[in-house]
Amino acid sequence: xxxxxxxxxxxxxxxxxxxxxxxxxxxxxxxxxxxxxxxxxxxxxxxxxxxxxxxxxxxxxxxxxxxxxxxxxxxxxxxxxxxxxxxxxxxxxxxxxxxxxxxxxxxxxxxxxxxxxxxxxxxxxxxxxxxxxxxxx
Amino acid sequence: xxxxxxxxxxxxxxxxxxxxxxxxxxxxxxxxxxxxxxxxxxxxxxxxxxxxxxxxxxxxxxxxxxxxxxxxxxxxxxxxxxxxxxxxxxxxxxxxxxxxxxxxxxxxxxxxxxxxxxxxxxxxxxxxxxxxxxxxx
Amino acid sequence: xxxxxxxxxxxxxxxxxxxxxxxxxxxxxxxxxxxxxxxxxxxxxxxxxxxxxxxxxxxxxxxxxxxxxxxxxxxxxxxxxxxxxxxxxxxxxxxxxxxxxxxxxxxxxxxxxxxxxxxxxxxxxxxxxxxxxxxxx
Amino acid sequence: xxxxxxxxxxxxxxxxxxxxxxxxxxxxxxxxxxxxxxxxxxxxxxxxxxxxxxxxxxxxxxxxxxxxxxxxxxxxxxxxxxxxxxxxxxxxxxxxxxxxxxxxxxxxxxxxxxxxxxxxxxxxxxxxxxxxxxxxx
Numbered sequence: 043x044x045x046x047x048x049x050x051x052x053x054x055x056x057x058x059x060x061x062x063x064x065x066x067x068x069x070x071x072x073x074x075x076x077x078x079x080x081x082x083x084x085x086x087x088x089x090x091x092x093x094x095x096x097x098x099x100x101x102x103x104x105x106x107x108x109x110x111x112x113x114x115x116x117x118x119x120x121x122x123x124x125x126x127x128x129x130x131x132x133x134x135x136x137x138x139x140x141x142x143x144x145x146x147x148x149x150x151x152x153x154x155x156x157x158x159x160x161x162x163x164x165x166x167x168x169x170x171x172x173x174x175x176x177x178x179x
Numbered sequence: 180x181x182x183x184x185x186x187x188x189x190x191x192x193x194x195x196x197x198x199x200x201x202x203x204x205x206x207x208x209x210x211x212x213x214x215x216x217x218x219x220x221x222x223x224x225x226x227x228x229x230x231x232x233x234x235x236x237x238x239x240x241x242x243x244x245x246x247x248x249x250x251x252x253x254x255x256x257x258x259x260x261x262x263x264x265x266x267x268x269x270x271x272x273x274x275x276x277x278x279x280x281x282x283x284x285x286x287x288x289x290x291x292x293x294x295x296x297x298x299x300x301x302x303x304x305x306x307x308x309x310x311x312x313x314x315x316x
Numbered sequence: 317x318x319x320x321x322x323x324x325x326x327x328x329x330x331x332x333x334x335x336x337x338x339x340x341x342x343x344x345x346x347x348x349x350x351x352x353x354x355x356x357x358x359x360x361x362x363x364x365x366x367x368x369x370x371x372x373x374x375x376x377x378x379x380x381x382x383x384x385x386x387x388x389x390x391x392x393x394x395x396x397x398x399x400x401x402x403x404x405x406x407x408x409x410x411x412x413x414x415x416x417x418x419x420x421x422x423x424x425x426x427x428x429x430x431x432x433x434x435x436x437x438x439x440x441x442x443x444x445x446x447x448x449x450x451x452x453x
Numbered sequence: 454x455x456x457x458x459x460x461x462x463x464x465x466x467x468x469x470x471x472x473x474x475x476x477x478x479x480x481x482x483x484x485x486x487x488x489x490x491x492x493x494x495x496x497x498x499x500x501x502x503x504x505x506x507x508x509x510x511x512x513x514x515x516x517x518x519x520x521x522x523x524x525x526x527x528x529x530x531x532x533x534x535x536x537x538x539x540x541x542x543x544x545x546x547x548x549x550x551x552x553x554x555x556x557x558x559x560x561x562x563x564x565x566x567x568x569x570x571x572x573x574x575x576x577x578x579x580x581x582x583x584x585x586x587x588x589x590x
Contacts (some may be wrong), residue, residue, distance in 0.1 A: 055213045060333045071479035089252040104517045114227040146225045196472045205345035241380045329487045364525040374529045388501040
């Protein structure tokens, strides 16, 4: 359990579980994406509105370590930190912990860029700052 | 907007929206299922535990009227009422309203039965009562 | 097993199955939607291109009878017929059968309309004809 | 484009695309999982049957590089190779290419283990051999 800029709580829904009775691996990506979009909103950045302004956020790499499975009805949270990787790349470190026992479930690193309306990578400077700077919550 | 035995609030997640920028039709079934399972839990009936006891809840018919689409970031709730249809069938009337304006989004009727561990329809009497009786919330 | 204008074969993917070891109910809507879009394509009507031309196909009502569950690895097909319901509405009768034994799995009726770019129901006449007329396959 | 032990063709379905008009990132994990399970089947190893025999295949790490997005209607294939990582771990190298132009879409590495029915990692020797050895197709 770490110190995160942003946390979002969830509860597993039964339709997210698969044959094995545990949350399907792909669903964790949904959780992570939703947590990123909610983090952006908390910084005044709405994903759908950014799209309309010609700024498309794009994931270019994901690394995920699956530590322990979530099951039907489990509560959990996604903790999120950010970092500037380069002029064109920024990263989200995202970890999932089960509640209330804080058991580590997943550790992920998600590298992103932004595309302009011609499809070229371009991360507006103020956007990079909004995402990667700022005091921790 | 009606008078419901059970209500559950949700918020649209971006990954639930499709090409058209609105929540994909199939996702409403996920919302409805999650609301039913949470209703069952509120009555002391856990879907996954029922499975282990050899009682499998099965949907046999769904009718859904799509009244207005939900979009990225919309908040909404599912309102739920129940009825006994026959000795072997019970129904969930489930409606979705957007928040905070209570705009009607979807009206659904979901008819269910329960299968025993040999796969035959059998709805234990106390189970039918737990689901279909009781005071409104 | 009936006589259909259009048929599309699928195979159940494991991630489409849920806790109960069977295809999750909501996934059938995905199958039905995919079959409708492939049918439209077979008539020269691409869903995504129609969107860009300002014709948005909208489902307004779905009725589904769940007759028997599909399981991991099952092969099946969706059979599809169409009908003109009114000047503004057209319907898809869609049935799912397991392969190779043709066991009936699901019977659905999906009522649609089309919205113009102001969001009003308007079904261009030639569009209605392309969808609802024509010889059976 | 490489030399793969196993290839599986797919076509993008509209419901797999999101707000941005491209396949949602999490859906690629579905594609990869389905390709792995079909590969296992091609080696005589059925995922659902393995579960019943007390051998649960578990993904412990995924790395994915997203190179270019897939869109509505795109055809593509997943190419798959395997390697023995350690006595308890095996890996799937999985790449996605668009068809017919073989444009690289995604490069992934998926590390797995198997759990016995007490939940401990244990990869039966013949299972490791079935997965990681053998002539290329």
